[in-house]
Amino acid sequence: MARDGKPTRDKILAESKTLVFENGFSGTSIDQILERTGITKGAFFYHFKTKNALAQALIEEFARDDIGHMQEALQKAGELHSDPLDRLLQFIQEFVDMMSDLTDPPSCLYASYTYEPSQFKPEILEFISETLLTWRKTFEQLLEDVLKEYNAKVEVDIAALANLFTVIFEGSYVVSKALNDPALVSGQLAQLKNYFQLLFEKK
Amino acid sequence: MARDGKPTRDKILAESKTLVFENGFSGTSIDQILERTGITKGAFFYHFKTKNALAQALIEEFARDDIGHMQEALQKAGELHSDPLDRLLQFIQEFVDMMSDLTDPPSCLYASYTYEPSQFKPEILEFISETLLTWRKTFEQLLEDVLKEYNAKVEVDIAALANLFTVIFEGSYVVSKALNDPALVSGQLAQLKNYFQLLFEKK
């Protein structure tokens, strides 16, 4: 190895992500990325064969961080509570805390890509789908554990309940951005906590 | 008036909306619009001075329909129920019904624009913000009416509760698209109904 290319690659990824959230993916030109990073076209295409390869690297990094947060919260909730409902509520609380002092509205790359799907190779969209399904499965497990010791006061669809977490996350991001209200996100997640608190009663 | 240009204009708007949901706004070229509509550049720029003027017309039409649905549901809920909680639940049920037999995942232009904000003039983004606030105000009114006759079982933030409707709508659109599951939307709105049913008890 000659010079270390990782700082350059990381810089491309970081600045690209910011740009994609501002302009969308197809609205982000490679020239813009070069401007922000201070590198040249040769450097860019050394690290990424095509613009779509950048898209793929971006979403993979985003998903890695995302799933990382999920597992951290899962572990913390498991450590703090043995009761399955407390664990579920703590899991949500972890994200309420995480989102409680944002200075800017957050953005999700899944949503960004989902609203211009034709720009990406099918495998990228499938990867997003699979990542969201990972979230759902995790949440389904948490819910099933709850249902062993709790009854639901109204009839519930477990899959729908499990999706609700991601739905509120994605939705609160959109609305938070549209209203320029970063604090909105944690407030919405708190509603989900309320819902579960109201829904389940000890057997 | 000479020849009637309205059919042409409407065709541009309809095809453009479809294209924007496929490619994003900046990913949609005017040439693509011309291909789909079968018109020429002269015709396009006769009806819309700039591409951004199209963006504005698109969002205004979308918001008009959107607010229209809101008022329809509001009226119907008001006709069917005098009890404020029943009215609130019926209001949501109207949208559950509306979304219950989708064949494709739906899309929202607010979210689409929000994830490439730099492409639009500030007034367009403000217009989106104001439209979402209209939703919130309507929902706040419904909730306040409920709280006159009902108590909330847990402490609630009315603004957060009012936002939750839009949040679940936007979020379910994103997740529905990402998972290619059109049925998901109505299932998520049903959760919101559950929440309110559990939350309020007669004074």
Add this chain to the structure above:
DNA sequence: AAATTTTTACAAACTAGTTGGTATGTTTAA
């Protein structure tokens, strides 16, 4: 009511600038 003028609603061809991507070099560190 017939002839003329004006306006609307387009069509076709063009332009200046931008796009993603490439070909060919140069630098740098092991």
Add this chain to the structure above:
DNA sequence: TTAAACATACCAACTAGTTTGTAAAAATTT
């Protein structure tokens, strides 16, 4: 000195937007 990590210059295709022209309907005049 060799391969990795860039830099420079370039290109064909595409971009939004413009220019110029024209058919037809509506408005105005005769």
